[in-house]
Amino acid sequence: MSRWDRFTETFLNTKVMARYLPDILSGVVVTIELALLVVVTGLAAGLSLALLRSLGIRPLNWLIIFIVDLFRSLPPLVVIVLIYFGLPSVGLSPSGFVSTWLSLGFVLMAFSEEIFWAGITSVARGQWEAARSTGLSFGQTLRHVVLPQAFRLTIPPLTNRTIAITKGTALGTVVAVTEILGQASSAMSNSYNPSPLMLGAAAYLVLFLPVVVAARWVETRFAWKR
Amino acid sequence: MSGPIVDARGIHKHFGALHVLKGVDLQVAERELVFVIGPSGSGKSTLLRCLNRLEEPSSGSVVVDGIDMLDPRTDINHARQRIGMVFQSFNLYPHMTALGNVTLALRKVAGKSRANAEALGRAALERVGLADRAGHTPGQLSGGQQQRVAIARSIALEPRVMLFDEPTSALDPELVGSVLEVMRSLRESGMTMIVVSHEMGFARNAADRVLFMDEGAIVEEGPPAAIFERPAHERTRAFIGQIQRH
Numbered sequence: 001m002s003r004w005d006r007f008t009e010t011f012l013n014t015k016v017m018a019r020y021l022p023d024i025l026s027g028v029v030v031t032i033e034l035a036l037l038v039v040v041t042g043l044a045a046g047l048s049l050a051l052l053r054s055l056g057i058r059p060l061n062w063l064i065i066f067i068v069d070l071f072r073s074l075p076p077l078v079v080i081v082l083i084y085f086g087l088p089s090v091g092l093s094p095s096g097f098v099s100t101w102l103s104l105g106f107v108l109m110a111f112s113e114e115i116f117w118a119g120i121t122s123v124a125r126g127q128w129e130a131a132r133s134t135g136l137s138f139g140q141t142l143r144h145v146v147l148p149q150a151f152r153l154t155i156p157p158l159t160n161r162t163i164a165i166t167k168g169t170a171l172g173t174v175v176a177v178t179e180i181l182g183q184a185s186s187a188m189s190n191s192y193n194p195s196p197l198m199l200g201a202a203a204y205l206v207l208f209l210p211v212v213v214a215a216r217w218v219e220t221r222f223a224w225k226r
Numbered sequence: 227m228s229g230p231i232v233d234a235r236g237i238h239k240h241f242g243a244l245h246v247l248k249g250v251d252l253q254v255a256e257r258e259l260v261f262v263i264g265p266s267g268s269g270k271s272t273l274l275r276c277l278n279r280l281e282e283p284s285s286g287s288v289v290v291d292g293i294d295m296l297d298p299r300t301d302i303n304h305a306r307q308r309i310g311m312v313f314q315s316f317n318l319y320p321h322m323t324a325l326g327n328v329t330l331a332l333r334k335v336a337g338k339s340r341a342n343a344e345a346l347g348r349a350a351l352e353r354v355g356l357a358d359r360a361g362h363t364p365g366q367l368s369g370g371q372q373q374r375v376a377i378a379r380s381i382a383l384e385p386r387v388m389l390f391d392e393p394t395s396a397l398d399p400e401l402v403g404s405v406l407e408v409m410r411s412l413r414e415s416g417m418t419m420i421v422v423s424h425e426m427g428f429a430r431n432a433a434d435r436v437l438f439m440d441e442g443a444i445v446e447e448g449p450p451a452a453i454f455e456r457p458a459h460e461r462t463r464a465f466i467g468q469i470q471r472h
Contacts, residue, residue, distance in 0.1 A: 124317070126315050126317035127319065129280055129313065129317065130311075130317035130319075131319075131330075132303075133278055133280060133306055133309070133310075133311040133380075134330070134379065134380070135303045135304065135305075135306040135307040135331055135335035136303065136330070136331055136334055136335055137303050140334050140335075144330060144334065145319050145330075148321045152321070
Protein backbone atom coordinates (compact mmCIF):
# COMPACT_ATOMS: atom_id res chain seq x y z
CA MET A 1 0.00 0.00 0.00
CA SER A 2 1.55 3.32 -1.04
CA ARG A 3 1.43 6.40 1.14
CA TRP A 4 -1.08 8.01 -1.16
CA ASP A 5 -3.34 4.99 -0.95
CA ARG A 6 -3.11 5.07 2.82
CA PHE A 7 -3.98 8.77 2.76
CA THR A 8 -7.05 8.31 0.57
CA GLU A 9 -8.05 5.22 2.55
CA THR A 10 -8.01 7.36 5.70
CA PHE A 11 -9.32 10.74 4.61
CA LEU A 12 -11.17 10.20 1.35
CA ASN A 13 -12.62 6.78 1.89
CA THR A 14 -15.47 6.61 -0.61
CA LYS A 15 -17.15 3.66 1.05
CA VAL A 16 -17.35 5.46 4.39
CA MET A 17 -18.36 8.67 2.67
CA ALA A 18 -21.17 7.02 0.75
CA ARG A 19 -22.45 5.42 3.91
CA TYR A 20 -22.57 8.65 5.90
CA LEU A 21 -23.55 11.04 3.09
CA PRO A 22 -27.26 10.98 4.08
CA ASP A 23 -26.33 11.98 7.66
CA ILE A 24 -24.13 14.81 6.44
CA LEU A 25 -26.91 16.01 4.13
CA SER A 26 -29.41 16.07 6.97
CA GLY A 27 -26.77 18.05 8.87
CA VAL A 28 -26.64 20.51 5.98
CA VAL A 29 -30.39 21.04 6.28
CA VAL A 30 -30.08 21.73 10.02
CA THR A 31 -27.17 24.11 9.45
CA ILE A 32 -29.14 26.02 6.82
CA GLU A 33 -32.18 26.29 9.09
CA LEU A 34 -30.07 27.43 12.01
CA ALA A 35 -28.08 29.91 9.92
CA LEU A 36 -31.18 31.48 8.37
CA LEU A 37 -32.84 31.85 11.76
CA VAL A 38 -29.71 33.40 13.28
CA VAL A 39 -29.19 35.84 10.39
CA VAL A 40 -32.82 36.97 10.14
CA THR A 41 -33.50 37.37 13.86
CA GLY A 42 -30.01 38.62 14.75
CA LEU A 43 -29.97 41.37 12.12
CA ALA A 44 -33.59 42.35 12.79
CA ALA A 45 -32.92 42.62 16.53
CA GLY A 46 -29.66 44.51 15.92
CA LEU A 47 -31.38 47.03 13.64
CA SER A 48 -34.24 47.43 16.14
CA LEU A 49 -31.81 48.18 18.96
CA ALA A 50 -29.93 50.70 16.80
CA LEU A 51 -33.22 52.44 15.94
CA LEU A 52 -34.25 52.48 19.61
CA ARG A 53 -30.86 53.93 20.45
CA SER A 54 -31.34 56.72 17.90
CA LEU A 55 -34.30 58.02 19.94
CA GLY A 56 -31.70 59.22 22.43
CA ILE A 57 -33.40 58.10 25.66
CA ARG A 58 -30.48 58.02 28.11
CA PRO A 59 -31.34 55.14 30.50
CA LEU A 60 -32.53 53.02 27.56
CA ASN A 61 -29.27 53.67 25.72
CA TRP A 62 -27.22 52.65 28.75
CA LEU A 63 -29.14 49.40 28.87
CA ILE A 64 -28.62 48.81 25.13
CA ILE A 65 -24.90 49.54 25.39
CA PHE A 66 -24.60 47.17 28.39
CA ILE A 67 -26.35 44.30 26.60
CA VAL A 68 -24.41 44.87 23.41
CA ASP A 69 -21.04 45.02 25.15
CA LEU A 70 -21.89 41.91 27.15
CA PHE A 71 -22.64 39.79 24.08
CA ARG A 72 -19.69 41.21 22.19
CA SER A 73 -17.27 40.20 24.92
CA LEU A 74 -18.58 36.70 25.74
CA PRO A 75 -17.39 33.86 23.49
CA PRO A 76 -20.45 32.45 21.66
CA LEU A 77 -19.66 28.99 23.04
CA VAL A 78 -19.99 30.27 26.59
CA VAL A 79 -23.37 31.81 25.75
CA ILE A 80 -24.56 28.53 24.23
CA VAL A 81 -23.50 26.56 27.29
CA LEU A 82 -25.03 29.11 29.68
CA ILE A 83 -28.39 29.00 27.89
CA TYR A 84 -28.46 25.23 27.42
CA PHE A 85 -27.33 24.25 30.90
CA GLY A 86 -28.36 27.37 32.79
CA LEU A 87 -31.95 28.03 31.73
CA PRO A 88 -33.29 24.66 33.01
CA SER A 89 -32.59 25.92 36.53
CA VAL A 90 -35.22 28.64 35.99
CA GLY A 91 -37.67 26.11 34.56
CA LEU A 92 -36.94 26.55 30.86
CA SER A 93 -35.38 23.73 28.90
CA PRO A 94 -34.48 24.93 25.43
CA SER A 95 -33.27 22.28 23.01
CA GLY A 96 -29.70 22.40 21.73
CA PHE A 97 -31.01 23.83 18.47
CA VAL A 98 -32.89 26.64 20.23
CA SER A 99 -29.95 27.34 22.56
CA THR A 100 -27.57 27.67 19.63
CA TRP A 101 -30.02 29.83 17.70
CA LEU A 102 -30.60 32.17 20.66
CA SER A 103 -26.91 32.45 21.49
CA LEU A 104 -25.71 33.20 17.98
CA GLY A 105 -28.75 35.43 17.45
CA PHE A 106 -27.84 37.51 20.51
CA VAL A 107 -24.20 37.74 19.44
CA LEU A 108 -25.13 38.81 15.91
CA MET A 109 -27.66 41.25 17.37
CA ALA A 110 -24.93 42.83 19.49
CA PHE A 111 -22.38 43.16 16.71
CA SER A 112 -24.90 44.30 14.09
CA GLU A 113 -26.37 46.89 16.48
CA GLU A 114 -22.92 48.46 16.80
CA ILE A 115 -22.45 48.39 13.03
CA PHE A 116 -25.91 49.84 12.28
CA TRP A 117 -25.39 52.47 14.96
CA ALA A 118 -22.02 53.45 13.51
CA GLY A 119 -23.72 53.74 10.11
CA ILE A 120 -26.53 55.94 11.46
CA THR A 121 -24.18 58.27 13.33
CA SER A 122 -21.84 58.61 10.36
CA VAL A 123 -24.59 60.27 8.29
CA ALA A 124 -23.88 64.00 8.44
CA ARG A 125 -25.97 66.20 10.74
CA GLY A 126 -26.77 68.40 7.75
CA GLN A 127 -28.78 65.55 6.24
CA TRP A 128 -31.04 65.50 9.29
CA GLU A 129 -31.36 69.27 9.27
CA ALA A 130 -32.15 69.53 5.58
CA ALA A 131 -34.82 66.83 5.85
CA ARG A 132 -36.36 68.18 9.04
CA SER A 133 -36.39 71.73 7.60
CA THR A 134 -38.65 70.53 4.78
CA GLY A 135 -41.10 69.16 7.33
CA LEU A 136 -40.15 65.47 7.35
CA SER A 137 -40.68 63.91 10.78
CA PHE A 138 -37.94 62.19 12.78
CA GLY A 139 -39.14 58.77 11.59
CA GLN A 140 -39.48 59.83 7.94
CA THR A 141 -36.00 61.34 7.99
CA LEU A 142 -34.58 58.17 9.48
CA ARG A 143 -36.36 55.96 6.96
CA HIS A 144 -35.97 57.92 3.72
CA VAL A 145 -32.77 59.92 4.24
CA VAL A 146 -30.55 58.45 6.96
CA LEU A 147 -31.00 54.67 6.80
CA PRO A 148 -30.46 54.33 3.03
CA GLN A 149 -27.13 56.11 3.47
CA ALA A 150 -26.27 54.21 6.65
CA PHE A 151 -26.97 50.82 5.04
CA ARG A 152 -24.51 51.41 2.24
CA LEU A 153 -21.78 52.14 4.76
CA THR A 154 -22.63 49.14 6.90
CA ILE A 155 -22.83 46.44 4.23
CA PRO A 156 -19.13 45.44 4.15
CA PRO A 157 -18.63 45.10 7.94
CA LEU A 158 -22.08 43.61 8.30
CA THR A 159 -21.56 40.83 5.75
CA ASN A 160 -18.19 39.98 7.29
CA ARG A 161 -19.60 39.71 10.76
CA THR A 162 -22.69 37.84 9.62
CA ILE A 163 -20.63 35.19 7.85
CA ALA A 164 -18.29 34.78 10.82
CA ILE A 165 -21.13 34.34 13.28
CA THR A 166 -23.12 32.06 10.98
CA LYS A 167 -20.15 29.69 10.81
CA GLY A 168 -20.50 29.50 14.58
CA THR A 169 -23.47 27.14 14.00
CA ALA A 170 -20.77 24.44 14.24
CA LEU A 171 -20.58 25.23 17.96
CA GLY A 172 -24.01 23.60 18.22
CA THR A 173 -22.19 20.22 18.35
CA VAL A 174 -21.43 20.75 22.02
CA VAL A 175 -25.13 20.76 22.85
CA ALA A 176 -25.91 17.85 20.51
CA VAL A 177 -27.29 19.79 17.56
CA THR A 178 -27.20 17.48 14.55
CA GLU A 179 -25.79 20.08 12.18
CA ILE A 180 -22.96 19.39 9.71
CA LEU A 181 -20.08 19.19 12.17
CA GLY A 182 -22.11 17.22 14.69
CA GLN A 183 -23.10 14.64 12.07
CA ALA A 184 -19.55 14.47 10.72
CA SER A 185 -17.91 13.90 14.10
CA SER A 186 -20.36 11.25 15.20
CA ALA A 187 -19.92 9.54 11.83
CA MET A 188 -16.19 9.75 12.39
CA SER A 189 -16.34 8.03 15.75
CA ASN A 190 -18.73 5.36 14.47
CA SER A 191 -16.58 4.49 11.46
CA TYR A 192 -13.16 5.05 13.06
CA ASN A 193 -12.37 7.05 9.95
CA PRO A 194 -12.08 10.85 9.42
CA SER A 195 -13.48 10.83 5.88
CA PRO A 196 -16.91 12.11 7.03
CA LEU A 197 -15.10 15.15 8.39
CA MET A 198 -13.76 15.87 4.92
CA LEU A 199 -17.28 15.51 3.61
CA GLY A 200 -18.41 17.99 6.28
CA ALA A 201 -15.68 20.44 5.28
CA ALA A 202 -16.82 20.14 1.66
CA ALA A 203 -20.40 20.81 2.78
CA TYR A 204 -19.31 24.03 4.55
CA LEU A 205 -17.49 25.15 1.40
CA VAL A 206 -20.51 24.45 -0.80
CA LEU A 207 -22.72 26.30 1.67
CA PHE A 208 -20.59 29.35 2.51
CA LEU A 209 -18.61 30.07 -0.67
CA PRO A 210 -21.75 31.23 -2.52
CA VAL A 211 -22.64 33.41 0.48
CA VAL A 212 -19.19 35.01 0.48
CA VAL A 213 -19.39 35.60 -3.27
CA ALA A 214 -22.92 37.00 -2.96
CA ALA A 215 -21.73 39.33 -0.18
CA ARG A 216 -18.96 40.63 -2.41
CA TRP A 217 -21.52 41.26 -5.14
CA VAL A 218 -23.83 43.11 -2.76
CA GLU A 219 -20.91 45.25 -1.57
CA THR A 220 -19.97 46.40 -5.07
CA ARG A 221 -23.62 46.77 -6.06
CA PHE A 222 -24.35 49.15 -3.21
CA ALA A 223 -21.10 51.09 -3.21
CA TRP A 224 -21.81 54.52 -4.64
CA LYS A 225 -19.81 57.55 -5.44
CA ARG A 226 -20.24 60.60 -3.27
CA MET B 227 -52.14 90.13 5.81
CA SER B 228 -50.76 93.18 7.56
CA GLY B 229 -48.04 93.03 10.17
CA PRO B 230 -44.76 91.20 9.88
CA ILE B 231 -44.71 87.67 8.40
CA VAL B 232 -41.76 86.81 10.66
CA ASP B 233 -42.05 88.14 14.19
CA ALA B 234 -39.33 87.02 16.59
CA ARG B 235 -39.05 88.72 19.95
CA GLY B 236 -36.57 88.53 22.79
CA ILE B 237 -34.75 85.48 21.46
CA HIS B 238 -32.14 84.12 23.84
CA LYS B 239 -30.11 81.04 23.14
CA HIS B 240 -27.65 79.36 25.45
CA PHE B 241 -25.38 76.48 24.50
CA GLY B 242 -24.31 75.38 27.95
CA ALA B 243 -22.40 78.31 29.42
CA LEU B 244 -22.26 80.04 26.04
CA HIS B 245 -24.81 82.84 25.59
CA VAL B 246 -25.13 82.91 21.80
CA LEU B 247 -28.21 85.09 21.33
CA LYS B 248 -28.88 87.87 23.81
CA GLY B 249 -32.43 89.02 23.31
CA VAL B 250 -32.74 89.44 19.55
CA ASP B 251 -35.85 91.01 17.99
CA LEU B 252 -36.50 90.52 14.31
CA GLN B 253 -39.56 91.55 12.34
CA VAL B 254 -39.70 90.92 8.61
CA ALA B 255 -42.46 92.22 6.37
CA GLU B 256 -43.95 90.20 3.56
CA ARG B 257 -41.87 90.40 0.35
CA GLU B 258 -39.00 91.95 2.26
CA LEU B 259 -35.39 90.82 1.78
CA VAL B 260 -33.39 91.13 4.98
CA PHE B 261 -29.66 90.63 4.93
CA VAL B 262 -27.81 89.59 8.08
CA ILE B 263 -24.09 90.25 8.33
CA GLY B 264 -21.61 89.98 11.17
CA PRO B 265 -18.42 88.25 12.26
CA SER B 266 -18.38 84.49 12.66
CA GLY B 267 -19.71 83.46 16.03
CA SER B 268 -21.98 86.50 16.21
CA GLY B 269 -25.10 84.30 16.27
CA LYS B 270 -26.40 84.93 12.71
CA SER B 271 -26.85 81.27 11.82
CA THR B 272 -28.27 80.43 15.24
CA LEU B 273 -30.85 83.20 14.85
CA LEU B 274 -31.85 81.81 11.45
CA ARG B 275 -32.10 78.29 12.86
CA CYS B 276 -34.28 79.49 15.73
CA LEU B 277 -36.83 80.76 13.21
CA ASN B 278 -37.71 77.24 11.98
CA ARG B 279 -36.85 75.68 15.34
CA LEU B 280 -33.90 73.65 14.10
CA GLU B 281 -32.51 75.24 17.24
CA GLU B 282 -34.78 75.55 20.26
CA PRO B 283 -34.54 79.12 21.62
CA SER B 284 -33.90 79.24 25.37
CA SER B 285 -36.54 81.97 25.65
CA GLY B 286 -38.47 84.40 23.48
CA SER B 287 -41.22 84.02 20.90
CA VAL B 288 -41.20 83.19 17.21
CA VAL B 289 -44.30 83.66 15.07
CA VAL B 290 -44.05 82.90 11.37
CA ASP B 291 -47.00 83.52 9.07
CA GLY B 292 -49.30 83.62 12.07
CA ILE B 293 -48.06 80.31 13.48
CA ASP B 294 -46.49 80.25 16.95
CA MET B 295 -43.40 78.16 16.21
CA LEU B 296 -42.54 77.55 19.87
CA ASP B 297 -46.00 76.42 20.99
CA PRO B 298 -45.74 72.71 21.82
CA ARG B 299 -49.19 72.24 20.26
CA THR B 300 -47.96 73.51 16.89
CA ASP B 301 -47.44 70.77 14.31
CA ILE B 302 -43.82 71.71 13.69
CA ASN B 303 -43.48 69.48 10.62
CA HIS B 304 -46.46 71.16 9.01
CA ALA B 305 -45.18 74.63 9.94
CA ARG B 306 -41.72 73.94 8.53
CA GLN B 307 -43.11 73.32 5.05
CA ARG B 308 -43.88 77.04 4.91
CA ILE B 309 -40.31 78.02 5.79
CA GLY B 310 -37.70 77.03 3.22
CA MET B 311 -34.09 76.72 4.31
CA VAL B 312 -30.91 76.66 2.24
CA PHE B 313 -27.66 75.57 3.87
CA GLN B 314 -24.02 76.47 3.33
CA SER B 315 -23.13 72.85 2.55
CA PHE B 316 -26.22 72.20 0.34
CA ASN B 317 -27.08 68.99 2.24
CA LEU B 318 -28.59 67.26 -0.75
CA TYR B 319 -29.46 63.59 -0.24
CA PRO B 320 -26.57 61.82 -2.02
CA HIS B 321 -28.52 58.61 -2.65
CA MET B 322 -31.26 60.33 -4.64
CA THR B 323 -31.42 62.11 -7.98
CA ALA B 324 -32.01 65.85 -8.15
CA LEU B 325 -35.68 65.14 -8.80
CA GLY B 326 -35.79 62.67 -5.90
CA ASN B 327 -34.35 65.34 -3.60
CA VAL B 328 -37.00 67.83 -4.67
CA THR B 329 -39.97 65.45 -4.54
CA LEU B 330 -39.31 63.67 -1.20
CA ALA B 331 -41.05 66.22 1.03
CA LEU B 332 -43.72 66.90 -1.60
CA ARG B 333 -44.71 63.24 -1.37
CA LYS B 334 -44.12 62.50 2.30
CA VAL B 335 -45.08 65.81 3.91
CA ALA B 336 -47.37 67.56 1.44
CA GLY B 337 -48.97 64.20 0.54
CA LYS B 338 -48.82 64.60 -3.23
CA SER B 339 -49.02 61.59 -5.52
CA ARG B 340 -45.78 60.56 -7.20
CA ALA B 341 -46.91 61.92 -10.59
CA ASN B 342 -48.09 65.19 -9.11
CA ALA B 343 -44.92 65.59 -7.03
CA GLU B 344 -42.74 64.91 -10.06
CA ALA B 345 -44.57 67.54 -12.11
CA LEU B 346 -44.11 70.10 -9.32
CA GLY B 347 -40.51 68.98 -8.80
CA ARG B 348 -39.67 69.41 -12.48
CA ALA B 349 -41.24 72.87 -12.44
CA ALA B 350 -39.10 73.81 -9.42
CA LEU B 351 -35.94 72.52 -11.14
CA GLU B 352 -36.95 74.51 -14.21
CA ARG B 353 -37.13 77.66 -12.08
CA VAL B 354 -33.51 77.21 -10.95
CA GLY B 355 -32.42 76.43 -14.52
CA LEU B 356 -31.74 72.72 -13.98
CA ALA B 357 -34.62 71.02 -15.78
CA ASP B 358 -32.09 68.98 -17.75
CA ARG B 359 -30.36 67.70 -14.58
CA ALA B 360 -33.41 66.04 -12.98
CA GLY B 361 -31.92 62.55 -13.28
CA HIS B 362 -28.44 63.44 -12.00
CA THR B 363 -27.29 62.54 -8.50
CA PRO B 364 -25.62 65.25 -6.36
CA GLY B 365 -22.21 63.68 -7.00
CA GLN B 366 -22.65 64.39 -10.71
CA LEU B 367 -23.44 68.08 -10.18
CA SER B 368 -21.19 71.08 -9.54
CA GLY B 369 -21.44 72.93 -6.23
CA GLY B 370 -23.46 75.71 -7.79
CA GLN B 371 -25.85 73.23 -9.37
CA GLN B 372 -26.20 71.36 -6.06
CA GLN B 373 -27.10 74.57 -4.27
CA ARG B 374 -29.68 75.40 -6.94
CA VAL B 375 -31.21 71.93 -6.50
CA ALA B 376 -31.32 72.65 -2.76
CA ILE B 377 -33.17 75.89 -3.48
CA ALA B 378 -35.57 74.00 -5.75
CA ARG B 379 -36.14 71.46 -2.95
CA SER B 380 -37.33 74.33 -0.75
CA ILE B 381 -39.36 76.36 -3.24
CA ALA B 382 -41.19 73.27 -4.49
CA LEU B 383 -43.06 73.31 -1.17
CA GLU B 384 -44.20 76.90 -1.89
CA PRO B 385 -42.83 78.37 1.32
CA ARG B 386 -43.94 81.76 2.60
CA VAL B 387 -40.43 82.60 3.82
CA MET B 388 -36.98 81.46 2.70
CA LEU B 389 -33.98 81.32 5.01
CA PHE B 390 -30.51 81.29 3.43
CA ASP B 391 -27.58 80.32 5.67
CA GLU B 392 -24.40 81.43 3.87
CA PRO B 393 -25.63 79.91 0.59
CA THR B 394 -22.55 80.80 -1.44
CA SER B 395 -19.75 80.44 1.14
CA ALA B 396 -18.86 76.89 0.11
CA LEU B 397 -18.80 77.67 -3.61
CA ASP B 398 -15.92 78.33 -5.97
CA PRO B 399 -16.03 82.00 -7.00
CA GLU B 400 -17.08 81.29 -10.58
CA LEU B 401 -20.14 79.35 -9.37
CA VAL B 402 -21.47 82.01 -6.99
CA GLY B 403 -23.13 84.02 -9.76
CA SER B 404 -25.51 81.29 -10.82
CA VAL B 405 -26.83 80.88 -7.26
CA LEU B 406 -27.20 84.63 -6.73
CA GLU B 407 -29.04 84.79 -10.06
CA VAL B 408 -31.60 82.29 -8.77
CA MET B 409 -31.93 84.20 -5.50
CA ARG B 410 -32.48 87.43 -7.43
CA SER B 411 -35.27 85.88 -9.50
CA LEU B 412 -36.86 84.52 -6.31
CA ARG B 413 -36.71 88.01 -4.90
CA GLU B 414 -38.38 89.41 -8.01
CA SER B 415 -41.17 86.87 -7.66
CA GLY B 416 -41.94 88.45 -4.28
CA MET B 417 -40.48 85.85 -1.92
CA THR B 418 -39.80 86.97 1.64
CA MET B 419 -36.15 86.19 2.30
CA ILE B 420 -33.75 86.31 5.23
CA VAL B 421 -30.18 85.90 4.03
CA VAL B 422 -27.07 85.36 6.13
CA SER B 423 -24.22 86.05 3.74
CA HIS B 424 -21.22 88.21 3.00
CA GLU B 425 -22.10 88.83 -0.66
CA MET B 426 -22.02 92.61 -0.29
CA GLY B 427 -22.66 93.30 -3.96
CA PHE B 428 -25.83 91.26 -3.82
CA ALA B 429 -26.88 92.95 -0.57
CA ARG B 430 -26.41 96.37 -2.10
CA ASN B 431 -28.55 95.53 -5.12
CA ALA B 432 -31.24 93.36 -3.65
CA ALA B 433 -31.62 93.87 0.10
CA ASP B 434 -34.28 96.10 1.61
CA ARG B 435 -32.57 96.08 4.97
CA VAL B 436 -29.22 95.02 6.38
CA LEU B 437 -28.74 93.89 9.99
CA PHE B 438 -25.32 93.88 11.57
CA MET B 439 -24.96 91.36 14.39
CA ASP B 440 -22.14 91.06 16.88
CA GLU B 441 -21.81 89.00 20.04
CA GLY B 442 -25.38 87.73 19.95
CA ALA B 443 -27.16 91.02 19.44
CA ILE B 444 -28.24 93.24 16.55
CA VAL B 445 -25.90 96.23 16.71
CA GLU B 446 -27.55 98.28 13.99
CA GLU B 447 -29.78 97.99 10.97
CA GLY B 448 -30.83 100.07 8.03
CA PRO B 449 -30.96 100.23 4.24
CA PRO B 450 -27.84 98.76 2.59
CA ALA B 451 -26.52 102.13 1.46
CA ALA B 452 -26.66 103.52 5.00
CA ILE B 453 -25.07 100.46 6.64
CA PHE B 454 -22.30 100.12 4.07
CA GLU B 455 -21.49 103.81 3.51
CA ARG B 456 -22.30 105.45 6.85
CA PRO B 457 -22.32 102.84 9.61
CA ALA B 458 -23.19 104.45 12.93
CA HIS B 459 -21.29 102.07 15.18
CA GLU B 460 -17.58 101.60 15.45
CA ARG B 461 -17.92 97.80 15.39
CA THR B 462 -19.98 97.91 12.19
CA ARG B 463 -17.44 100.23 10.59
CA ALA B 464 -14.56 97.93 11.54
CA PHE B 465 -16.36 94.83 10.22
CA ILE B 466 -17.37 96.42 6.93
CA GLY B 467 -13.90 97.83 6.49
CA GLN B 468 -12.47 94.37 6.99
CA ILE B 469 -14.67 92.53 4.51
CA GLN B 470 -14.34 95.23 1.88
CA ARG B 471 -10.57 95.07 2.01
CA HIS B 472 -10.72 91.43 0.82
